Amino acid sequence: MARTISSKLPKVGTTIFTVMSQLANDTGAINLSQGFPSFDPPQGLTDRVAHHLLSGANQYAPMAGVPALRAAIAEKTERLQHRKIDIEHEITVCCGATEGLFSTVQALVRAGDEVIVFDPAYDSYEPAVTLAGGKTRHVSLVIENNGFDFAIDWELLADTVNSKTRLIILNFPHNPTGAILRRADLDRLAEIVRNTGCYLLSDEVYEHIIFDNEPHCSLLSHDELWERTLVVSSFGKTFHTTGWKIGYCIAPPYLSDEFRKVHQFNTFAISTPMQHAIADFLASDPDFYEQLPAFYQAKRDFFCGLLKDSRFRLQPARSTFFQILDYAEISAANDLELAKLWTQELGVASIPLTVFCEHPFTGTRLRFCFAKDDATLEAAAEKLTSL
Numbered sequence: 001m002a003r004t005i006s007s008k009l010p011k012v013g014t015t016i017f018t019v020m021s022q023l024a025n026d027t028g029a030i031n032l033s034q035g036f037p038s039f040d041p042p043q044g045l046t047d048r049v050a051h052h053l054l055s056g057a058n059q060y061a062p063m064a065g066v067p068a069l070r071a072a073i074a075e076k077t078e079r080l081q082h083r084k085i086d087i088e089h090e091i092t093v094c095c096g097a098t099e100g101l102f103s104t105v106q107a108l109v110r111a112g113d114e115v116i117v118f119d120p121a122y123d124s125y126e127p128a129v130t131l132a133g134g135k136t137r138h139v140s141l142v143i144e145n146n147g148f149d150f151a152i153d154w155e156l157l158a159d160t161v162n163s164k165t166r167l168i169i170l171n172f173p174h175n176p177t178g179a180i181l182r183r184a185d186l187d188r189l190a191e192i193v194r195n196t197g198c199y200l201l202s203d204e205v206y207e208h209i210i211f212d213n214e215p216h217c218s219l220l221s222h223d224e225l226w227e228r229t230l231v232v233s234s235f236g237k238t239f240h241t242t243g244w245k246i247g248y249c250i251a252p253p254y255l256s257d258e259f260r261k262v263h264q265f266n267t268f269a270i271s272t273p274m275q276h277a278i279a280d281f282l283a284s285d286p287d288f289y290e291q292l293p294a295f296y297q298a299k300r301d302f303f304c305g306l307l308k309d310s311r312f313r314l315q316p317a318r319s320t321f322f323q324i325l326d327y328a329e330i331s332a333a334n335d336l337e338l339a340k341l342w343t344q345e346l347g348v349a350s351i352p353l354t355v356f357c358e359h360p361f362t363g364t365r366l367r368f369c370f371a372k373d374d375a376t377l378e379a380a381a382e383k384l385t386s387l
């Protein structure tokens with residue numbers, strides 16, 4: 001008889017990213033599903049990794065992170081977001097954003113607390129809340145601009161926040177829709193949380209991939225929000241190094257203290273040579289991340305240009321390296337079925353948006369990753385245009 005266990009995460013299966021990537025591998029489809037670049041990190045960065053690996057930086061790093069890396073992150077944060085960060089008490093290096101998100105939730109959420117996420121929501125948030133004994137409240141984004149833009153419904157958020165709300169998790173620039181926040185949005189958020197006891201967790205892993213000269217409005221740039229916010233980010237997207245899993249969490253001392261209590265027993269410390277290498281590269285080559293918007297905007301425009309004669313409806317993404325395509329004119333199938341079918345039969349893998357939603361509302365939309373070399377994008381676009 002098969003053995004079973006009373007699962008702590010009964011609703012969790014294999015993530016859609018693994019499912020679709022596996023299907024793409026099995027069928028030989030072009031994989032535009034999972035969000036990872038098909039190109040290498042900058043050589044200036046990998047050279048520094050080799051240097052530190054070979055010069056003895058191979059033992060445990062300090063629990064909060066290598067000081068040089070924390071200093072480099074603080075320098076970048078002050079320059080770009082105009083907030084001076086105390087590297088002793090306000091920055092912790094963690095194992096990718098995933099650990100930053102998980103450790104934050106475990107540190108703050110108590111049994112019975114409510115946590116608000118915005119659908120479509122990145123899939124690691126809810127399991128972390130469930131493991132902490134909390135309850136996830138899903139607030140759907142609203143679709144504006146004739147079906148092209150996603151935005152927070154502020155009234156709905158205000159109605160959902162209550163005395164049990166412990167945490168609101170935000171993710172802007174937003175995966176999968178590319179939605180961004182502007183200064184007025186931060187003010188609106190501040191009004192809503194002003195007289196509440198809730199904290200904010202801001203997942204900003206796409207902080208450097210934002211287009212059309214829009215600035216990234218980090219929650220930590222806002223004085224009032226900063227008092228109750230933990231910002232989590234990652235170098236995976238910024239340096240084409242999703243396999244390294246080096247991220248960080250920036251928060252005021254009282255929140256960083258709680259974060260570190262979990263972090264030190266979750267991962268304790270993060271890869272030492274990688275941290276030194278990223279510290280060096282941040283200091284020596286700030287132009288790399290400064291030019292990232294132009295780099296990915298060119299990819300976005302290339303991909304969208306290739307699809308201009310297709311039957312998909314699209315608006316070029318405002319941020320991230322994902323393009324949403326609306327297939328309403330091509331098929332009436334649901335997005336999960338279609339994503340699988342097109343992987344198997346058309347040879348292009350994508351991610352259906354409904355898997356990020358408690359109550360599907362995103363309609364006929366699929367997410368395609370354009371962090372790929374031009375030949376891959378051309379081959380995928382040719383297939384998509386044939387539909």
Ligand SMILES: Cc1ncc(COP(=O)(O)O)c(C=O)c1O
Nearest residue numbers: 035096097098122175205234236
């Ligand atoms: C919105 C979002 N948050 C977090 C992560 C995880 O980041 P990391 O790989 O640094 O753990 C991802 C990765 O795709 C993401 O898209």
